[in-house]
Structures are given as C-alpha cells and as structure tokens.
Amino acid sequence: MPGATRSTFTNPTTVWGAAHLLNPDGATALTASLGLSAWAAGLVGDADAEARRANLGFGSAAGNLAIAGELNLGPYNVKHYGAVGDGVADDTAAINLAIGAAVTAGRGIVYLPSGVYKVTSTLAVASNAIFLVGAGARATRIQFEPTAADTCIEIHNGASMISYGGIRGIEIYAPNDSWAKIGIDLVDVDVYGLYDVVIHGATVHGGATFFGDTGSASVGLRVRGRAIITTELFRAYADIPIRIADNPNSTTDCDHVEFRDCSLAAYSNPCVIIDSGVNVYELKFTGSQAWNLGTYGLYWVDTTTAGVATGLTLENIRWEQGTDAAAYVVRIEHNTNLQRLMIRGCHGDSGRNGYYLRNVSNVLFDSSYYTGGVGRTALNADSTVTRITMQNMQWEQNATDSLTGHRCIWASPKVGSSSPYPPNAEYNVDTSTYRDVTIDASLGQEVLTAAASGGTVDLGTSSMWGLLLICDNYGRTAIFDIRGTYAATSEIVDPQNMYSAVSGTPSSVNVYWDAGASRYRIENQFASERRFRVVLVGAYLSF
Structure with missing residues (x-):
C-alpha cells in the first residue's frame, strides 16, 4: 500500500524480479552473479525461512522462485497503489499513481499482476526508462472503456524525446465500439520495445472481433517517431492495426524500426498504413507475419515528403482474405523516391492484386508467391520504378503483367506460356525513344524490329x-x-x-556505336524489315 514500510529485502528482490520479468532465462544466472541464490532459495526452501516469508506476505506453501518475482512488484506494483484488477473497479487513477511514482524515481518497472484492469482514460508515461510489465498478454488485461475518443497507453513527453522503455506481457481489450480510440501511442521514442502485447476488442465484423468503433477509425498501435523501436510477438485486430505517423518533434519519424512476429487483422482499412510525410530510414517487417482481412496489406501513398526514403523490408508475410478486390497487397507511391524495397518469402492472397509501385528504385522480389489469379494484376510499375530484380519467384498463372516503360535485361528460365514473369529476371527502365520492344514469350528474349533501308533500333549506352x-x-x-565506354x-x-x-x-546489318547520340545501335540496310533477338553476355548497367 502507498506509504507502507518496506522490507530490507526490497532492493535485491527488485533486481531479481526485473531480470525474471524482462529475461526469465537469465534470472538464475543474474541472482548467482549477485550472490543472491542462497538468499532467494531461503525464501522458498529453508526450514528457517518461515518468519521471513511471513514478514514478506507469503504463506508457507510457496513452492518456487516464481513467487519471488512478486517482490519486484514493490515499489511499483499497481496493486500497492490501489488497483483492484477485477474488471469492475476503475483502476485508471491507481495505475497512473504507480507510473507517477516510477517517473518521480527517474526509472522503474510498473507491474500489473494477473487480472482485468478497467481503464477509462489515458495511462500516460512521460519519462525515460519506464517499463509497463504484465504477467502475460492473456493474463494481464487492460479493459479500455473510454468515455470519449481517447488513447489507452500514451508514451509522450511533450516536445522532448523519451529514451528507453517498453511494454511487455499486456493485453488491451475494448468491450464496445462507442468511441474512436488508440491502443498504444508511441510519440518520439528512442530505444523502445514492445513484446507479447495483444490489442483487440468486442466489435464484431463477420466472424472476427476488433478493437474498433462505428466509424472504423480506431488504431491498435500508432508509432510517431523516432528510432530503434522493436515490436515483437504482437497481435492487433483493429480497424487499423498499425499506423506509422509523423513525429511532431523531429523529422526523424521512422529510423530503424522493426516489427517481428505479428498477427494483424484490419476492418475497412489496410493492415499497415504509413502516413504521407513520414521519413522512413530502414523499416522492417520480419519473423512470422500473418496479415488478414482489410483492404490493402501495406498502404503508403506519400504526397508531401521532400527527402528520399531508404530501406523497406517485407519478409515472411502471408496476406490473406483481402476484402477489396481492387486493392493491392502492397501499394507504395512515394513523393520523391524509396530506395531499396525488398519483398522476401511473402505470399500474396487471391482476393487482391499484387504490388503497385511508384517512385521506387532497386526492388528485389525474392522467394515469394503471388496467387492473384485470372484478371488480377501481379505487378503494376511505371517508369518511375527502376531496377526490378526477381529471384526464385512464383507468379500465379494467368495473372496480368502491368510493367510500363521497362525492358527485360535477362531472364532464366524462359517465361511460361501463361505466367506474367519468369521466376528469375531483371527489368529496368528503357529510356530509348528509337525502338519498339516486346517480350518473346517463347524465348524470354527481346524482339527488336528495324525498318527496311536504314532503320535502326537502340541497344543502350556506354554502360553496355x-x-x-x-x-x-x-x-x-x-x-x-x-566495348562499353570505349565506344566501339x-x-x-x-x-x-x-x-x-x-x-x-550496304546490304548488311550493322552493329555500331553512334557517336552523335552516344548509343549502341543496330542498323538494317536490307530492303526488307528485319527482326532480331539479342543476348548480351556481360554487363548492362544502365539505360
């Protein structure tokens, strides 16, 4: 209880409890290195430990060290500050009181033991090194029942950045759809982690329940800057499961941010939204990813960012049960340019189109499968998308090819009769205005057509x-x-x-360097049209 006298054992057990809660596998080693093993064993095994256990509030039947973890729970165990955890009493003030005590101390673990904690307004953390820790996502539930549009947990220190902190082992549940809400809002945080967190609710759509509202605007997790943010073992069934938004304090919006092992489901929205104006520097979705329902999988339409984005990785994602047949599993339209997009080990579902890209350079499709089916567009990319590499890909038979302004540099093996692309290939933008290029589906090589009596077709620059x-x-x-730059x-x-x-x-096909145009060309000096297939064994670096 607040103001209660603490046992002299508080400090060592707080250390052990922190180790147990944040890294259970390392707790034994830590207690041993601190010389606490014998003391901890005394809590649960020594014949002389009964009095000590009684003084600390334990019964004589304590059987293992897990109960010692409860000692970490002071001084910031929310039940010591008046929280009940029965799902009926409003625990908002008590939890905020515990958080306030940790903030006053400058750091600490705020622990929510197993139970259901009714919360009616924001739990606010506005300081560095504060960890909200539960007994596990299905053991510790925050039942969020706001009386207006509100946020359940907000990590935000005004105009200042928050360094270090985390949320672990907590479930956020919304029992109604009365108000738009946000489960967790991270604002300008640096070195921050979420682990074993579940966000869902009772709003029913079809056969699933969501953290939602009648306007379908509720957000599970919103990230508004800054850097080194990791989310792992995360489940969000919400109108919008994840939203990455602009940092109100800095242009560092999304710098080395990683989502690992996520299960997402959206209603009437994409599973992941990146807002316009967000500066992205290394954003990664990896581990085991299941993205269900929703319109788009990932949606990033940027109309305002002035700088270049670098490094978006989509890895091991299974998109399925899309609800909008006109949408894409991934839609990226950057205002300036996204450099380096990697899509690896992903599976696109049959309910939507595949990938829609604009202003993206250096795209890698690796070991992924798109199952869109007849009439679906596998890849929609125009001339603002440069250097597309495919390796070990499987494209659904009879899906549609929608590459505009590109040429195939190489392909292996040849294109199948009904597949839009070969499993291994490279495409790049064709800047030539001199030739008509198509893809010969039987050979997977380009067919170049030169008119009679001096017609030419362009091959490429000195990078060839x-x-x-x-x-x-x-x-x-x-x-x-x-001869490349030797122009010959x-x-x-x-x-x-x-x-x-x-x-x-005359009466010849001439392959030569055109010095005036700085291009390699084929010239047809025969009296009839000629069509050519060409293969370059070497390097074709640019166009």
Whole structure:
C-alpha cells in the first residue's frame, strides 16, 4: 500500500524480479552473479525461512522462485497503489499513481499482476526508462472503456524525446465500439520495445472481433517517431492495426524500426498504413507475419515528403482474405523516391492484386508467391520504378503483367506460356525513344524490329559491355564485342557474312556505336524489315 514500510529485502528482490520479468532465462544466472541464490532459495526452501516469508506476505506453501518475482512488484506494483484488477473497479487513477511514482524515481518497472484492469482514460508515461510489465498478454488485461475518443497507453513527453522503455506481457481489450480510440501511442521514442502485447476488442465484423468503433477509425498501435523501436510477438485486430505517423518533434519519424512476429487483422482499412510525410530510414517487417482481412496489406501513398526514403523490408508475410478486390497487397507511391524495397518469402492472397509501385528504385522480389489469379494484376510499375530484380519467384498463372516503360535485361528460365514473369529476371527502365520492344514469350528474349533501308533500333549506352549474340528472323547469326565506354564494336563471328561493325555498310546489318547520340545501335540496310533477338553476355548497367 502507498506509504507502507518496506522490507530490507526490497532492493535485491527488485533486481531479481526485473531480470525474471524482462529475461526469465537469465534470472538464475543474474541472482548467482549477485550472490543472491542462497538468499532467494531461503525464501522458498529453508526450514528457517518461515518468519521471513511471513514478514514478506507469503504463506508457507510457496513452492518456487516464481513467487519471488512478486517482490519486484514493490515499489511499483499497481496493486500497492490501489488497483483492484477485477474488471469492475476503475483502476485508471491507481495505475497512473504507480507510473507517477516510477517517473518521480527517474526509472522503474510498473507491474500489473494477473487480472482485468478497467481503464477509462489515458495511462500516460512521460519519462525515460519506464517499463509497463504484465504477467502475460492473456493474463494481464487492460479493459479500455473510454468515455470519449481517447488513447489507452500514451508514451509522450511533450516536445522532448523519451529514451528507453517498453511494454511487455499486456493485453488491451475494448468491450464496445462507442468511441474512436488508440491502443498504444508511441510519440518520439528512442530505444523502445514492445513484446507479447495483444490489442483487440468486442466489435464484431463477420466472424472476427476488433478493437474498433462505428466509424472504423480506431488504431491498435500508432508509432510517431523516432528510432530503434522493436515490436515483437504482437497481435492487433483493429480497424487499423498499425499506423506509422509523423513525429511532431523531429523529422526523424521512422529510423530503424522493426516489427517481428505479428498477427494483424484490419476492418475497412489496410493492415499497415504509413502516413504521407513520414521519413522512413530502414523499416522492417520480419519473423512470422500473418496479415488478414482489410483492404490493402501495406498502404503508403506519400504526397508531401521532400527527402528520399531508404530501406523497406517485407519478409515472411502471408496476406490473406483481402476484402477489396481492387486493392493491392502492397501499394507504395512515394513523393520523391524509396530506395531499396525488398519483398522476401511473402505470399500474396487471391482476393487482391499484387504490388503497385511508384517512385521506387532497386526492388528485389525474392522467394515469394503471388496467387492473384485470372484478371488480377501481379505487378503494376511505371517508369518511375527502376531496377526490378526477381529471384526464385512464383507468379500465379494467368495473372496480368502491368510493367510500363521497362525492358527485360535477362531472364532464366524462359517465361511460361501463361505466367506474367519468369521466376528469375531483371527489368529496368528503357529510356530509348528509337525502338519498339516486346517480350518473346517463347524465348524470354527481346524482339527488336528495324525498318527496311536504314532503320535502326537502340541497344543502350556506354554502360553496355560484353559479347552480343544476334539472330535475325532469317536465322542469320553473328557475335560482336561491345566495348562499353570505349565506344566501339568489333565483329567476332559472322558465318553468312551478313553483318558489319560500320554504319552505312550496304546490304548488311550493322552493329555500331553512334557517336552523335552516344548509343549502341543496330542498323538494317536490307530492303526488307528485319527482326532480331539479342543476348548480351556481360554487363548492362544502365539505360
């Protein structure tokens, strides 16, 4: 109880309890290193320990060290500050009193033992190094019943950044949909962690229940800056499970932020929203990810950010049961540019389109499967998206290809008859205005068409190096050495004597460097149109 006299054993047991709650596997080693093992054993096993146990409030039947963890619970055990935990009494003031005591001390663990804690307004943490710790997400429940639009747990210190802290082993449950609400709001935090946290509610949509409201605007977890934020073993069934928003104090909005092992479900919204104006520097979703229902999987439409974003990783995500057939599992439209997007080990569901990208560079699709089906768009990317690499991919048969302004650099194996893309390939933006390029589905190689009597097609810039293998529609073949920045070609093999390396050579196909345009080109000096398939063995670095 507040003001009660504490046992002289408080300090060592607080240390042990912190170790047990934050890292149970390391608690024994820590107590041993501090010389506390014999003392802790005395609490539960010595014949002379009865009086000590009685003084500390334990009965003689205490059987293991887990009960010693309760000693950590002072001085910031919420029940010592008047919380009841029966789901009926309003525990808001008592929990905030415990938080206030830890804040006054400058740091501490605020512990919520197993129980149901009714909360009707915000639990506010406005200081560094404060940890809210429960007995486990299904053991400690905060039953959030606000009387107006409100936030359950807010980590926010006004115009100042909060350094260190965390939330562990707590469930947030909303029994009604009367008000829009936020489960957890992290504002300008640095080195902060969430572990074993569940957010859900009683709002019924279909066969699932959500942390929601009648306007479908409630947010499970909102992150508003800053850096080194980790969320692990997290479950949120909410109108919007995760929202990443602008930091009100700094331009550092989302710097090295990681979500690991998450189960998400959304209603009438995307599972994850990144707001316009958010500066992203290394954002990662990894571990085991299940994203269910909702319109989009990840939705990031940015119209205001002036800077370049770097590093978005989507890894091991299973998207399923999408509710909007016109939506995409991932939609990214950056105002400036997102550099490095990696999608690895993901599975896109059949209820939506695949990936919609704008202003993204260096995209990697790796070991993922899109199952959209007939009439769905597998990948929608225009010329603002540069260098798309695919490896070990599986694209649903009969899904639609919607790449605009790109050319296939290489592909292996050849494109299947009904698959939009090969499993391994690279595409990049084609800046040429001189040629008409299509993809030959039977060979997976480009078909270049040159008009009769001097028609040309463009091959590329001085970044093109290696051996060029060329074959026309009459089966006539040749091999050329393409010399990159040396701006030259040389003919190596020409069995039918139908090619040359000099522009203007009559009755010939000429592969040459056009100095005026600074491009490598193919020129057709025959009286009829020629179509060519080409393969470059070497490097084609840019266009």
